[in-house]
Amino acid sequence: MNNFTSAKDVKNVEELVKEAIVFKNNPLSFSHLGKNKTIGLLFLNPSLRTRLSSQKAAQLLGMNVMVMNMDKEGWALEWNDGAVMDGNKTEHIKDAAMVLSSYFDMIGIRCFPSLTDREADYSEHVISQLIRYSTVPVISLESATLHPLQSLADCITIFERRRNKNPKIVLTWAPHVKTLPQAVSNSFAQWMQALGMNLTITHPEGYGLAPQFTSGAVIEHSQQKALQDADFVYVKNWSAYEPYGQTPAVKENWLLDEKKMQVTNNGLIMHCLPVRRNVELPDELLDGPRSLIHLQAENRLYSAAIVMKKMLEAKPL
Amino acid sequence: MNNFTSAKDVKNVEELVKEAIVFKNNPLSFSHLGKNKTIGLLFLNPSLRTRLSSQKAAQLLGMNVMVMNMDKEGWALEWNDGAVMDGNKTEHIKDAAMVLSSYFDMIGIRCFPSLTDREADYSEHVISQLIRYSTVPVISLESATLHPLQSLADCITIFERRRNKNPKIVLTWAPHVKTLPQAVSNSFAQWMQALGMNLTITHPEGYGLAPQFTSGAVIEHSQQKALQDADFVYVKNWSAYEPYGQTPAVKENWLLDEKKMQVTNNGLIMHCLPVRRNVELPDELLDGPRSLIHLQAENRLYSAAIVMKKMLEAKPL
Amino acid sequence: MNNFTSAKDVKNVEELVKEAIVFKNNPLSFSHLGKNKTIGLLFLNPSLRTRLSSQKAAQLLGMNVMVMNMDKEGWALEWNDGAVMDGNKTEHIKDAAMVLSSYFDMIGIRCFPSLTDREADYSEHVISQLIRYSTVPVISLESATLHPLQSLADCITIFERRRNKNPKIVLTWAPHVKTLPQAVSNSFAQWMQALGMNLTITHPEGYGLAPQFTSGAVIEHSQQKALQDADFVYVKNWSAYEPYGQTPAVKENWLLDEKKMQVTNNGLIMHCLPVRRNVELPDELLDGPRSLIHLQAENRLYSAAIVMKKMLEAKPL
Numbered sequence: 001m002n003n004f005t006s007a008k009d010v011k012n013v014e015e016l017v018k019e020a021i022v023f024k025n026n027p028l029s030f031s032h033l034g035k036n037k038t039i040g041l042l043f044l045n046p047s048l049r050t051r052l053s054s055q056k057a058a059q060l061l062g063m064n065v066m067v068m069n070m071d072k073e074g075w076a077l078e079w080n081d082g083a084v085m086d087g088n089k090t091e092h093i094k095d096a097a098m099v100l101s102s103y104f105d106m107i108g109i110r111c112f113p114s115l116t117d118r119e120a121d122y123s124e125h126v127i128s129q130l131i132r133y134s135t136v137p138v139i140s141l142e143s144a145t146l147h148p149l150q151s152l153a154d155c156i157t158i159f160e161r162r163r164n165k166n167p168k169i170v171l172t173w174a175p176h177v178k179t180l181p182q183a184v185s186n187s188f189a190q191w192m193q194a195l196g197m198n199l200t201i202t203h204p205e206g207y208g209l210a211p212q213f214t215s216g217a218v219i220e221h222s223q224q225k226a227l228q229d230a231d232f233v234y235v236k237n238w239s240a241y242e243p244y245g246q247t248p249a250v251k252e253n254w255l256l257d258e259k260k261m262q263v264t265n266n267g268l269i270m271h272c273l274p275v276r277r278n279v280e281l282p283d284e285l286l287d288g289p290r291s292l293i294h295l296q297a298e299n300r301l302y303s304a305a306i307v308m309k310k311m312l313e314a315k316p317l
Numbered sequence: 318m319n320n321f322t323s324a325k326d327v328k329n330v331e332e333l334v335k336e337a338i339v340f341k342n343n344p345l346s347f348s349h350l351g352k353n354k355t356i357g358l359l360f361l362n363p364s365l366r367t368r369l370s371s372q373k374a375a376q377l378l379g380m381n382v383m384v385m386n387m388d389k390e391g392w393a394l395e396w397n398d399g400a401v402m403d404g405n406k407t408e409h410i411k412d413a414a415m416v417l418s419s420y421f422d423m424i425g426i427r428c429f430p431s432l433t434d435r436e437a438d439y440s441e442h443v444i445s446q447l448i449r450y451s452t453v454p455v456i457s458l459e460s461a462t463l464h465p466l467q468s469l470a471d472c473i474t475i476f477e478r479r480r481n482k483n484p485k486i487v488l489t490w491a492p493h494v495k496t497l498p499q500a501v502s503n504s505f506a507q508w509m510q511a512l513g514m515n516l517t518i519t520h521p522e523g524y525g526l527a528p529q530f531t532s533g534a535v536i537e538h539s540q541q542k543a544l545q546d547a548d549f550v551y552v553k554n555w556s557a558y559e560p561y562g563q564t565p566a567v568k569e570n571w572l573l574d575e576k577k578m579q580v581t582n583n584g585l586i587m588h589c590l591p592v593r594r595n596v597e598l599p600d601e602l603l604d605g606p607r608s609l610i611h612l613q614a615e616n617r618l619y620s621a622a623i624v625m626k627k628m629l630e631a632k633p634l
Numbered sequence: 635m636n637n638f639t640s641a642k643d644v645k646n647v648e649e650l651v652k653e654a655i656v657f658k659n660n661p662l663s664f665s666h667l668g669k670n671k672t673i674g675l676l677f678l679n680p681s682l683r684t685r686l687s688s689q690k691a692a693q694l695l696g697m698n699v700m701v702m703n704m705d706k707e708g709w710a711l712e713w714n715d716g717a718v719m720d721g722n723k724t725e726h727i728k729d730a731a732m733v734l735s736s737y738f739d740m741i742g743i744r745c746f747p748s749l750t751d752r753e754a755d756y757s758e759h760v761i762s763q764l765i766r767y768s769t770v771p772v773i774s775l776e777s778a779t780l781h782p783l784q785s786l787a788d789c790i791t792i793f794e795r796r797r798n799k800n801p802k803i804v805l806t807w808a809p810h811v812k813t814l815p816q817a818v819s820n821s822f823a824q825w826m827q828a829l830g831m832n833l834t835i836t837h838p839e840g841y842g843l844a845p846q847f848t849s850g851a852v853i854e855h856s857q858q859k860a861l862q863d864a865d866f867v868y869v870k871n872w873s874a875y876e877p878y879g880q881t882p883a884v885k886e887n888w889l890l891d892e893k894k895m896q897v898t899n900n901g902l903i904m905h906c907l908p909v910r911r912n913v914e915l916p917d918e919l920l921d922g923p924r925s926l927i928h929l930q931a932e933n934r935l936y937s938a939a940i941v942m943k944k945m946l947e948a949k950p951l
Contacts, residue, residue: 028353036662038690048391048408049416052383056355056420059381064693066686069390073703074682075908084912086811091682091908095920095927099683099907102932103690177403273416274392274408278401286412293412298419345670365708365730369700369737373672376698386707494720590733591709591725595718603729610729615736 002317003131004307005124005140006148007187007194010317014195017155020299020306024156027060027305033312034063040104041067041141044111044126049273049300050141050149054108057304061312066104079129093126097133106137106311113144113181115245121145122210137311139304145210147183150272151191152303157296158197158232161268166198167231168265172223173203174280175254176237179247184272185238186213193217202226203238206248210241223254230264232292235271235281258284268292319634320448321624322441322457323465324504324511327634331512334472337616337623341473344377344622350629351380357421358384358458361428361443366590366617367458367466371425374621378629383421396446410443414450423454423628430461430498432562438462439527454628456621462527464500467589467613468508469620474613475514475549478585483515484548485582489540490520491597492571493554496564501589502555503530510534519543520555523565527558540571547581549609552588552598575601585609636951637765638941639758639774640782641821641828644951648829651789654933654940658790661694661939667946668697674738675701675775678745678760683907683934684775684783688742691938695946700738713763727760731767740771740945747778747815749879755779756844771945773938779844781817784906785825786937791930792831792866795902800832801865802899806857807837808914809888810871813881818906819872820847827851836860837872840882844875857888864898866926869905869915892918902926 002009010016023030039058043051051067058065068074077096078089085092100107109130113121121144131138140148158167169192171185185201190213192199199217201209208219220226227233235256240246261267269290275281286293310317319326327333340347356375360368368384375382385391394413395406402409417424426447430438438461448455457465475484488505502518507530509516516534518526525536537543544550552573557563578584586607592598603610627634636643644650657664673692677685685701692699702708711730712723719726734741743764747755755778765772774782792801803826805819819835824847826833833851835843842853854860861867869890874880895901903924909915919925944951 031353036665038693040686043390046391048385048387048413051390052357052385052417052420055383056381059355064690066689068682068686070682072389072706073677073685074680078911082912082917085910086913090910092911094911095907095909095931096682098928099931100686102928103686103935273412275412276402276407277395277409277411278399279403283399294415294419297412297416301420348670360707363708365702365704365725366733368707369674369702369734372700373698373737376672389706590729592729593719593724594712594726594728595716596720600716611732611736614729614733618737 003138004148004317005127005138005143006146007151007190013155013191016152016306016317017159020152020156020302021159023306023309024302030309031060031062033309034058034061037105037312038064038066038103039106039108039308040100041065042107042109043067043069044071047110047141049297050110053300054141054304057301057308060305061308063308079126093129094133097130098135101135104136106139106308107134108139108141110141111143113183115179115181115239118244139307142183144181145183146187146190148187149300149303149307150184151187153296153299154188154234154270155191155195156299156302157270157292160295161292162231168229169197169199169232169234170226170230171199171201171234171236172226172256173207173254174235174237174256175250176276176280179239179245180237182209182238182241185209185236188234189213189217200226204250204252204254206240207238208241209238224260224263227260227267228263230267233264233267233269235269237280255282256285257282258288261285261290270296273297320455321465321634322444322455322460323463324468324507327511330472330508333469333623333634334476337469337473337619338476340623340626341619347626348377348379350626351375351378354422354629355381355383355420356423356425356625357417358382359424359426360384360386361388364427364458366614367427370617371458371621374618374625377622378625380625396443410446411450414447418452421453423456423625424451425456425458427458428460430500432496432498432556435561456624459500461498462500463504463507465504466617466620466624467501468504470613470616471505471551471587472508472512473616473619474587474609477612478609479548485546486514486516486549486551487543487547488516488518488551488553489543489573490524490571491552491554491573492567493593493597496556496562497554499526499555499558502526502553505551506530506534517543521567521569521571523557524555525558526555541577541580544577544584545580547584550581550584550586552586554597572599573602574599575605578602578607587613590614637772638782638951639761639772639777640780641785641824647789647825650786650940650951651793654786654790654936655793657940657943658936664943665694665696667943668692668695671739671946672698672700672737673740673742673942674734675699676741676743677701677703678705681744681775683931684744687934688775688938691935691942694939695942697942713760727763728767731764732769735769738770740773740942741768742773742775744775745777747817749813749815749873752878773941776817778815779817780821780824782821783934783937783941784818785821787930787933788822788868788904789825789829790933790936791904791926794929795926796865802863803831803833803866803868804860804864805833805835805868805870806860806890807841807888808869808871808890809884810910810914813873813879814871816843816872816875819843819870822868823848823851834860838884838886838888840874841872842875843872858894858897861894861901862897864901867898867901867903869903871914889916890919891916892922895919895924904930907931
């Protein structure tokens with residue numbers, strides 16, 4: 001059985017999205033599948049939607065759920081093989097993964113990037129080590145560079161709300177006050193391209209995303225040009241890929257508003273949440289009829305559920 | 318369906334207390350009601366009884382339960398509408414409430430007052446904002462100024478142990494080493510009056526409670542006079558309502574003891590716990606035959622359960 | 635019904651080990667026993683295996699489980715009777731235990747020693763106070779001086795992997811960078827002797843364990859002599875019993891390696907985890923065919939499950 005960490009783990013993304021929508025229409029029809037099965041959800045970072053939607057999805061499938069805040073409730077983990085563990089790390093991922101594999105039927109993990117060591121982050125060192133030593137399937141609840149359950153939920157949302165087969169989708173950088181990962185943006189670009197969607201990415205100079213995830217998309221440095229005729233506008237802040245983890249100053253105003261949206265094709269607004277209101281997006285857009293943010297969050301239930309369902313059925317994704 | 322934040326949300330308090338006692342006598346008779354329903358319990362503050370009794374009550378009803386320590390496991394919340402979120406608050410209650418409403422069938426929340434901003438606390442800004450943006454029923458697990466599940470448990474306890482229809486009930490201030498909220502005291506006064514009980518409140522100068530909750534009670538500044546012929550003595554510390562959140566020095570000795578209790582009508586001692594032993598109440602009273610403290614704590618199960626049961630049945634409280 | 639804190643609480647250790655192995659072979663056969671029963675798991679310290687294996691064991695028995703991180707989610711507890719609680723302790727164990735007893739059918743607790751006050755630690759002050767005031771059975775999830783669920787899992791592991799009825803078992807001290815409790819070592823020695831096993835303990839000068847737990851074992855100060863013909867080698871660091879909690883310097887090299895293991899009878903390596911790799915034990919042993927560490931961790935499920943099962947059946951251990 002395979003793991004779920006990326007669109008690349010999915011045989012046919014479009015099929016998976018459609019199956020998730022079928023699940024959404026029959027959320028209680030599969031509650032026998034998880035009987036006597038247990039999922040462990042490991043958090044190395046804070047989480048609201050991911051934590052709760054993953055638990056709820058597992059419960060819809062009739063599974064037992066155990067949540068573990070690794071850093072706060074357990075032991076600090078060593079991730080490097082061969083380490084002489086004479087510092088502040090108490091347990092090696094090698095041992096933790098084997099132990100967890102004997103208690104759980106599948107494991108979900110959330111981990112954030114360092115944003116300082118690009119090579120380690122982009123090699124997905126943390127989740128890769130868990131997968132390497134785990135003997136049960138692993139589900140990414142967001143890793144250093146990708147957030148596949150969010151992206152699958154975004155795909156479901158787009159399928160539900162698109163008004164034509166080939167909508168114009170724009171991913172735009174937005175301002176923020178913190179240094180954020182690139183995971184949601186990389187992942188959205190990856191899944192859109194896996195679906196063959198028409199994707200335009202717009203961002204200030206210096207904020208280009210990792211080419212391996214965006215090479216098939218149109219890159220347009222003028223936000224206003226990018227927005228032209230857009231059906232969906234995905235709004236997200238991210239820090240620079242090069243120089244890695246930096247947040248170079250941006251002179252132009254990248255905060256969207258209703259006025260800027262006028263050039264879109266009655267464009268709909270997407271955001272993965274949490275959103276810094278009136279910093280990343282104004283209340284007028286978040287609370288207006290264009291906003292899909294709550295539908296996206298609700299669809300997190302069904303992206304998680306369909307992935308767990310496939311794993312319970314031991315079917316390829 | 319309504320929310321549960323105060324005695325005012327209850328049509329007939331006496332009926333609800335009696336129904337809770339019926340539930341207590343048949344705690345496993347309603348476990349089908351919560352099938353495929355989920356309650357989310359959100360904690361912004363520490364909790365033992367509330368946390369565990371709410372979980373257990375939900376399980377008695379067959380519900381799934383998810384517990385979320387918002388501050389420690391999730392994101393710091395912004396509670397003010399229109400805020401420019403450029404500080405340390407990561408998610409707005411508006412978004413969190415909508416997301417939680419799509420995952421949960423009902424939401425419980427515990428939040429403490431600031432004790433610095435009386436207007437915000439007494440407007441119940443926090444729980445009101447959650448209610449405003451939530452689309453499912455909200456249960457107060459203690460708010461800034463009230464603690465209705467505790468009060469309902471106290472009512473159950475009094476109904477179980479009263480020796481006459483109209484007992485004399487005394488709420489007395491007690492010493493403490495910290496600055497405490499007024500919620501338990503306000504709430505007890507509110508529920509006693511909703512039941513038409515004979516309530517006397519006694520406290521040192523400067524510790525008057527909010528008049529909107531106590532106006533129907535007898536206020537007696539002499540603790541010893543207040544205790545005369547009391548059937549139930551509810552012991553609780555609180556900080557001043559005016560000037561708000563202050564703890565003016567108290568010269569007299571307000572610590573109850575067995576000797577002081579001699580003037581009561583074989584009075585029973587109540588406290589909501591946690592209790593600072595030998596500061597708020599002496600061991601001799603807490604461990605003696607007058608003490609109802611453990612019965613009160615046990616009844617927290619049934620106050621929570623009856624409220625959840627009504628919500629599951631979509632019946633008015 | 636009795637509590638589970640030590641091998642002394644068990645009538646016949648060999649019988650219990652065999653029953654645990656029967657359970658392991660039929661893990662889903664007893665899921666009716668815990669219907670409508672609830673276990674509360676209280677953690678005063680971090681935990682991975684204990685936390686997760688106890689939850690999973692309870693779920694195998696069909697019980698509801700509530701986990702409480704007492705220090706982080708609840709109130710700081712006062713453990714001393716008669717205390718005037720005017721410091722930073724908010725709730726007395728006397729009250730907490732009574733409340734928990736009204737919510738739970740059994741209680742598990744993990745607590746670590748002070749390592750500064752030997753008398754308090756070796757009187758098991760903390761767990762004894764919980765037991766004293768609880769009205770439901772208490773399971774030690776590791777106490778100040780013993781770790782009985784770990785030891786029972788170790789017994790299961792030895793029964794599963796022994797090649798003769800009376801294997802030579804060696805408990806050897808190992809280096810570490812922190813000051814560790816004596817609980818695992820004391821407990822292993824106690825259970826081995828309860829089984830009548832042939833136990834040799836080896837440690838540097840100054841690291842003698844508490845005589846009440848080790849008096850029946852052979853003490854051998856030369857690690858290499860101790861290892862001669864060993865079938866099982868249990869590796870563990872501990873701090874000194876006298877002077878208590880100290881970690882006197884050790885000149886010799888106590889780190890095991892494959893070469894040292896050559897004198898054993900094809901000896902198998904045991905460790906309770908978490909293990910500091912390449913400090914307590916080298917990768918070559920932990921990852922090699924001698925290692926039983928993951929089997930021991932898996933068997934934590936069945937040591938916990940068999941104890942809970944007996945309690946649910948109200949049978950003596």
